[in-house]
Amino acid sequence: xxxDQKMYKKYAEGRAKKSPLLKDCLWAFFSGxxxxxxxxWIKNMLLSAGMEDKNAGTVVSVILIGIAALLTxxxxxxxxxxxxxxxxxxxxxxxxxxxxxxxxxxxSEGFVLGVGAKMFQIAGPVIxxxxxxxxxxxxxxxxxxxxx
Numbered sequence: 710x711x712x713d714q715k716m717y718k719k720y721a722e723g724r725a726k727k728s729p730l731l732k733d734c735l736w737a738f739f740s741g742x743x744x745x746x747x748x749x750w751i752k753n754m755l756l757s758a759g760m761e762d763k764n765a766g767t768v769v770s771v772i773l774i775g776i777a778a779l780l781t782x783x784x785x786x787x788x789x790x791x792x793x794x795x796x797x798x799x800x801x802x803x804x805x806x807x808x809x810x811x812x813x814x815x816x817s818e819g820f821v822l823g824v825g826a827k828m829f830q831i832a833g834p835v836i837x838x839x840x841x842x843x844x845x846x847x848x849x850x851x852x853x854x855x856x857x
Contacts, residue, residue: 733794736792736793736794736796737793737794737795737796737799738796739796740789740792740793740794740796740797741793741795741796741797741799741800742796743796744773744796744797744800744802745800748769748772748773751768751769751772752765752766752769755768755769770801773800773801773802773805774801774802774804774805775805776802777801777802777803777805777806777809778805778806778808778809780806781805781806781809781810781813782809782813786802786806786809787810790803790806811830815830
């Protein structure tokens with residue numbers, strides 16, 4: 710690293726706002742917990758209405774995805790995520806936000822070349838690596854089960 714880079718790094722570190730790690734972790738924990746409690750409440754309502762457990766879980770996922778997509782469309786999700794951080798971004802709501810925001814950003818380019826082509830721009834790698842990991846895990850599990 711040359712002298713200019715060192716000077717810039719020192720300057721940037723001095724100007725950067727320090728992140729309150731404990732506060733950020735607590736916000737993420739409680740906001741993510743709130744999402745989970747809300748989802749469980751919806752599931753309990755569906756179960757008490759007579760829906761089967763598997764179907765109730767699917768419906769809850771769809772509801773959370775829909776709510777996150779609507780909040781993204783109205784610009785509310787980003788304001789919430791700014792304060793709650795990983796609490797809203799890690800669960801299924803963050804996945805919905807990633808897809809929705811990419812689609813919203815690309816809508817001016819049309820439905821096919823814009824929304825359709827760029828919808829998974831952010832979430833695509835997550836899907837690819839998630840599926841790949843799942844397949845590899847399944848193969849390893851199958852091999853271990855065969856010899857174990």
